[in-house]
Amino acid sequence: MAAPPRYDVSNxxxxxxxxxxxLHPYAGSVTVATKVGVVRPSPTEWVTHGHPAYLRQQAEPALRRLRVDRIDLLQLHRIDPAYPLADQIGVLKLLKDEGRVRHVGLSEVSVAELRQASKITPIASVQNAYNLAARDHEAVVDYTAEHGIAFLPYFPVAAGAHxxxxxxxxxxxxxxxxxxxxxxLAWLLHRSPTVIPIPGTTSIAHLEENVAALSLELTDTHVHQLSTAP
Structure with a gap:
């Protein structure tokens, strides 16, 4: 039997x-998301690059690799300060208008940037680093909840002394x-109705452990203890 496919760091x-x-053909409630906006000079380097032509250039082969005519959620990896935000969001809107993208998402943005981008095209999701021990984006979590935008915290599991x-x-x-x-994970799910944690996993057992957090309910006392801990 052939070995299962594995992620190739060189690709x-x-x-x-x-x-x-x-997963192809994608059926039921499967939503496929991917990102554009970086170059990889080496397997260990990620360099933001938001030139509009490059963003389009990345989207087209992603469609072929995913074997779809339309990407469910295309996220901008980072807003590149070297180019106007309007130009970067504008090309994602163009891809959406062309039917190549269903929803547009952002990553590592502030509320001000999210507001500015939302004036160009509806933003469906925001992916920022956020967990119990790293809550720099509290305002973004509140803003996305208020406006029905999915908040996808990466590095969602608290680490270190916390x-x-x-x-x-x-x-x-x-x-x-x-x-x-x-x-x-349960605290994150309690934090906002639009939070969708994206924890990493290395095994089926770990995946099942993460999924089980969906059915957990914290008491108000537990939430207070976690939320107010130093």
Whole structure:
């Protein structure tokens, strides 16, 4: 039996190929998202590049790799300060108007940038770093909840002292009988109705652990303990 396909660090586009191999034809409630707006000089380097022509250039082969005529959610990896925001969002709007993209999303943006982009085209999602121990984007979480925009926190599981032995997170997890990672995810899901955490996973068991957080309910006391912890 052939070995299962694996992500190739020398080919940053292999993740789209893996998604297509595993899930195509996409059926039911599957929503496929990808990003544009970076160059990869090497497997360890990510360099923001938001030239409008380059964003379009990245979108077209992504369609082929995903084996679709329209990308469900195309996200701008970062707003590139070297080019006007209106030009970067404008080309994503153009792809949407052409029927090549269904929804447009952003990543690592402020409320001001989100407002500016929303004047050009509706923004369906925002992907910022956010977890119990890293809450720099509280205002963005509140804004997306108010406007019905999906907030996709990456690095959603708290780490470091906040999640270590004897921490508030560890104590709450022990009291409920769950893992600290599950408690982190449950707190995020409680934080806003539009939050959709995107935790990484390395095994089926880890995936099942993450998914189980969907059914967990924290009490108001637990939420307060986690939210007010230093």
């Amino acid at each position: 940053p586009c292999s993740n789209e190929e893996l998604i297509a191999e595993a 999640a270590g032995p004897g921490s508030p997170l560890a104590r709450v997890a022990t009291e409920i009988g769950i893992t600290p990672a599950q408690a982190s």
